[in-house]
Each structure stands twice: as C-alpha cells, then as structure tokens.
Amino acid sequence: MPTTVGFNHIATLTADMDKIVKFYADAFDAKVTFEMAAREDHPRMVILDLGGGAALNVFETSAEDIIGDRHRQGGRGPIDHFGLAVDSLETLEATRDRLRELGADIGEIQQLGSEWSLFFRDPDGMELEVCCHAAR
Template identity: 85%
Template sequence: MPFTTGFNHVATLTADVDRIVKFYTDAFGAETTFEMAAKEGHPRMVILDLGGGAALNVFEVPAEEIIGDRRRQGGRGPVDHFGLAVDSLATLEATRDRLRDLGADIGEIQRLGSEWSLFFRDPDGMELEVCCHAG
C-alpha cells in the first residue's frame, strides 16, 4: 500500500511567469503563496495554490530553453518535475534515508515557503521531489 498522500504539485516552465500567474488566478482563483526572484543557478519561481493541497510551481526561463511542442501529445516538454506528498517531516526524513539506502542521487531537505522539500533523481535521472507541509 502506498505511503504517499498523492501529488503535492506540478512544476512547469514558462517564458512569462506574470502571464501564467494572471491566467491561473483569473481562471481558477489560484493564489500566490511563494515567490522567489531569479538568482544564479535558479530561475524566478512562483508557487500557486490551486486548492485541495495542490500547487503549480512556475519557473520563468527563456523561451528557447523550453523544449517540446505544448500542443502535441507526446511532444510536450514544459513539465519539469512532479512532487509526491507525504504526511510529515518524520516521513520525509525516513524517505530521504530510504532513497539514500537505494543509492539515489539526493539533495538535502529544505524549506520552500510552507513546505519541507527533498529533491532526488530516479534511476533514469529524472528529477523528482517529495514534500510535506511545514507546521
């Protein structure tokens, strides 16, 4: 039986974060819960609360860095990674230990807005994330 509690967020890439934020705010009532300015090695980022515990993490990158055809199934490339939700920091720490034991390439647990977050790479090298609400 799975111990995750579902998806935490989907991350996407855009060349115009303000346009995307406005669209999701207008279309779905999404609320900005976190914003980070671009810094060396990390693009500008906005986290949108979509309700029900789901979020959309939007990263702003130059258009030429987005690979794929968004309108053609099988050709889409703007989804960057997905995050799995767990119920507590203790479960996140246990997951980190389990991933380490499996030989996964993992980062450190960090606080991002209202979430504790752990990035890792699966055996194919795909970046994924495990998160839990902080507090």
C-alpha cells in the same frame, strides 16, 4: 493502501510568468504563496496554491530553453498533461465558462469512465484538464 496521499505539486516552465500567474488566478482563483526573484543559480519562481494541498510551481525561463511542442501529444515530454480536480459537475461547468471568458482554447465536457473531463490550453499552449467525479 498507497503510501502517498496524492500530488503535492507539479512544476512547469514559462517564458512569461506574469501572464501565467494572472491566468491561473483568474481561471481557478489560484493564490501566490511564494515568489523568488531570479538569481544567478536559480530562475524566477512562483508557487501557486491550487487548493486541496496541491500547488503549481512555475519557473520562468527563456522560450528558447523550453524544449518540446506543447501543442502536440508526444512532443510535450514524459509528462503529457496534468488534471486539476474540482468538486462537482456544476463547478466544472462554471470553470468551463470562466475559461471561455478568458479566451482559453477549450474542448467540451465529456465523461471519461467515472470522471467528467474538460481539456483546455493555458496561455503557453500547454494542454491541461479539469476533472470531477461523475455522480453514479
């Protein structure tokens, strides 16, 4: 049995904190649990509760300091994307509709092995995924 019990958080960078926080709040009902103003030794930071004990830690930096091409697989760095979990296909379909209403660039729901999967891009162009277990 693994020692770990899952992911605690994923950290990401943005050049527009307010836009990203609003997007995740609108798309996933994420809640801000911590915010730190920029200091000389640390960028502005927000922690978003994504549910289930998982968080998204967002650091604000200049666009010039974000390395890579978020739109191209292989150009996004060693962590290509992350997947958010939802509890059912019905919730996944509702999430798809909500993302569509928000104007997100989304794909189609597809079954990948034992998971239903929906890829989308956040306002920074980062490709992400929403998944749920497929009923057997």
